Amino acid sequence: MKDHSEMYVPTFDDMKAAHERIRPHIHRTPVLTSSYLDELAGCEMFFKCENFQKAGAFKVRGASNAVFGLSETQAARGVATHSSGNHALSLSYAAGRRGIPCHVVMPRTAPQAKKDAVRGYGGIITECEPSTSSREEVFAKVHAETGADFVHPYNDPRVIAGQGTCARELLQQMADFGGNPDFVVAPIGGGGMISGTCLTLSNLAPEVKIIAAEPEQADDAARSFRAGHIIADDAPETVADGLKVPLKDLTWHFVKGHVSDVLTATEQEIIDAMKLIWQRMKIVMEPSSAVPLATILKNPDTFAGKRVGVIVTGGNVDLAKLPWMQS
Amino acid sequence: MKDHSEMYVPTFDDMKAAHERIRPHIHRTPVLTSSYLDELAGCEMFFKCENFQKAGAFKVRGASNAVFGLSETQAARGVATHSSGNHALSLSYAAGRRGIPCHVVMPRTAPQAKKDAVRGYGGIITECEPSTSSREEVFAKVHAETGADFVHPYNDPRVIAGQGTCARELLQQMADFGGNPDFVVAPIGGGGMISGTCLTLSNLAPEVKIIAAEPEQADDAARSFRAGHIIADDAPETVADGLKVPLKDLTWHFVKGHVSDVLTATEQEIIDAMKLIWQRMKIVMEPSSAVPLATILKNPDTFAGKRVGVIVTGGNVDLAKLPWMQS
The missing domain is CATH 3.40.50.1100 (Rossmann fold)
Structure with missing residues (x-):
């Protein structure tokens, strides 16, 4: 990585x-x-x-760039992110097209339509509280457990x-x-x-x-x-x-x-x-x-x-x- | 005519x-x-x-064809129609572009947004009951009073x-x-x-x-x-x-x-x-x-x-x- x-x-x-x-x-x-x-x-x-x-x-642009830029070895472990919605959708979409897992930490208050859509694209959701601090805490756990490549919603040069x-x-x-x-x-x-x-x-x-x-x-x-x-x-x-x-x-x-x-x-x-x-x-x-x-x-x-x-x-x-x- | x-x-x-x-x-x-x-x-x-x-x-296609096909003399008396909404909007729009009056008979139950939009394009509305029979009756009156060219919403070869x-x-x-x-x-x-x-x-x-x-x-x-x-x-x-x-x-x-x-x-x-x-x-x-x-x-x-x-x-x-x- x-x-x-x-x-x-x-x-x-x-x-x-x-x-x-x-x-x-x-x-x-x-x-x-x-x-x-x-x-x-x-x-x-x-x-x-x-x-x-x-x-x-638009988030599918950055997410696809990250997903399709991964080496085979990196890709096999999947990708993970936290997002208020669209980045989660986009990363799930891109991961789905590459056929690799996508782990998503999402506020429990996010619109139901967005949660359904993430799952529709095959994303695996873990919910957090609707604050930046809770989101980062829950994410650290998911990230450690899966070893997936972290694709930050925006603070990532690939994105x-x-x-x-x-x-x-x-x-x-x-x-x-x-x-x-x-x-x-x-x-x-x-x-x-x-x-x-x-x-x-x-x-x-x-x-x-x-x-x-x-x-x-x-x-x-x-x-x-x-x-x-x-x-x-x-x-x-x-x-x-x-x-x-x-x-x-x-x-x-x-x-x-x-x-x-x-x-x-x-x-x-x-x-x-x-x-x-x-x-x-x-x-x-x-x-x-x-x-x-x-x-x-x-x-x-x-x-x-x-x-x-x-x-x-x-x-x-x-x-x-x-x-x-x-x- | x-x-x-x-x-x-x-x-x-x-x-x-x-x-x-x-x-x-x-x-x-x-x-x-x-x-x-x-x-x-x-x-x-x-x-x-x-x-x-x-x-x-799409109704603006037929309405514009009728309005811009009128002779100067015909056009001066304006156009008139009855419509559940879009034809009224379209005829008002086309009449406005030609700078001639447009009389519209419209069901009183038509969405407020459509009535506002007709008036926004300069159309003059007379309301009727939401039935075909009432619509035709009220229209006959308006038509007789104004002498405007009747542009039927659909049963008109120009439309x-x-x-x-x-x-x-x-x-x-x-x-x-x-x-x-x-x-x-x-x-x-x-x-x-x-x-x-x-x-x-x-x-x-x-x-x-x-x-x-x-x-x-x-x-x-x-x-x-x-x-x-x-x-x-x-x-x-x-x-x-x-x-x-x-x-x-x-x-x-x-x-x-x-x-x-x-x-x-x-x-x-x-x-x-x-x-x-x-x-x-x-x-x-x-x-x-x-x-x-x-x-x-x-x-x-x-x-x-x-x-x-x-x-x-x-x-x-x-x-x-x-x-x-x-x-």
Whole structure:
């Protein structure tokens, strides 16, 4: 097993190698636009729809890169992770395609639909409490018992290199829309997608500004960004349940180096943006994926007249528990 | 005003002319696939996504053809219609683009979201009771008062020619998927989409079998098909609220001549199929649009191993009232 204890920062070549490796296992997801939403926001938006991705989220990029990069010997022991949902799904999907076991530690409060889907892909779930501390404790036990390769949901160079393939496709697809965007806005939780985006854009299009979008109620990345060091919260509460986890050393490296700003939105703004996208674009996406639009609508001066790439990170929602039903 | 009292049957050339006329006002909607749903259904399905269409449904094709085909004199008096929703939206949208008035008679029980959207596009609503008889009575009054051109939701040659453009695009797009399908399945209410599909396929690909899909609780088309004459029900009840209206002479002409079969599905089968599409394809579509998948899943022997085009007719749902919430 590769030693990750000394921080290895993935390179642009790692991202390109990841893209070759995962290509048979992922979709090249479409980029959609909405003239209605553009008019509302006062800018041109290009939605990279990872909600249409295999296993329903961008996380399958990083997970597949990790799984298919393992040697035969490593692979035989399987993979293991902890995740609030989509990484678990994705790793189970990728492991299933390689035919190796996947152990998942998951909060007992995760949506039933996500647990069912993990099991549907053949993942083996051990439940923990919905806090970062409990999750890490339970995971250490599972990891020790199985000897599986730990694929962290985001603080792993293989995962970040994989997530970076999304921004690469976006730039390629933007050629059909008149060239590179001025901004790319993506949600930030642990920072895996943002880090991959930084890795790719800092090499391919360093003039593109990268904005991280975060729930106000889980604004540890925004506070970290302003403080200049990682601030981690234990178990914040937000409807954007994919964004509760804190930054780690590797993702902080990218956020610190390449992110232009971290913008936040309230719970109601996130829910309103989500409903707007469902109603107008007719696509099913997660609350986490609505945070970018919520921050764009909230900061019209920043984006006025600009071309803005928006990463729609995933579409795995429990249809029986939509947030506008609960409020 | 053209005299429609003697039945004019639209021709293949009318459909081609419609396509030219409406092109600036509609989207060429994408064709999506799902390996999961294909495995479940035991056939290959190609979903023509009119839920992504302007105004959220295929109806904008026929409505735009009618509105943009009017002479200046006719246009000045505006257009009028009765509709359970999507035709009203579409006609308001098209009239708005031409800058002429649009009068709409709509059941008072229609989803609030649809009423708001009609008004949002500038449509002028007069409410009626949720029955065919009340609708026609109230409409006659509005029509007489305004002198607007009556654009029937489906029993109008201009509308049918417009709806036929959808099947034409589907065939063109199927070239990327290895050629024509064996079947095209579309929902049937009044029969506008099915008639347009018949018009186009009987000319371009007469070997493709056309299947109409209908709610069991509003199965007047299925009973008409078997009886050999139109059977109309007044105010049937179904979750597929776009499919409550009966066949009329012009649509019956196409159904009788070119439809291979009319298949039905129960309310629960429709709701289950709808949820499956939302969950797996991550697209927002109406209960009416789920009827084709419901009938395909119910008739595995008919479709086994076949290539099946499926018309996803629209995506205008009231997100606060999803059918699995009420059941």
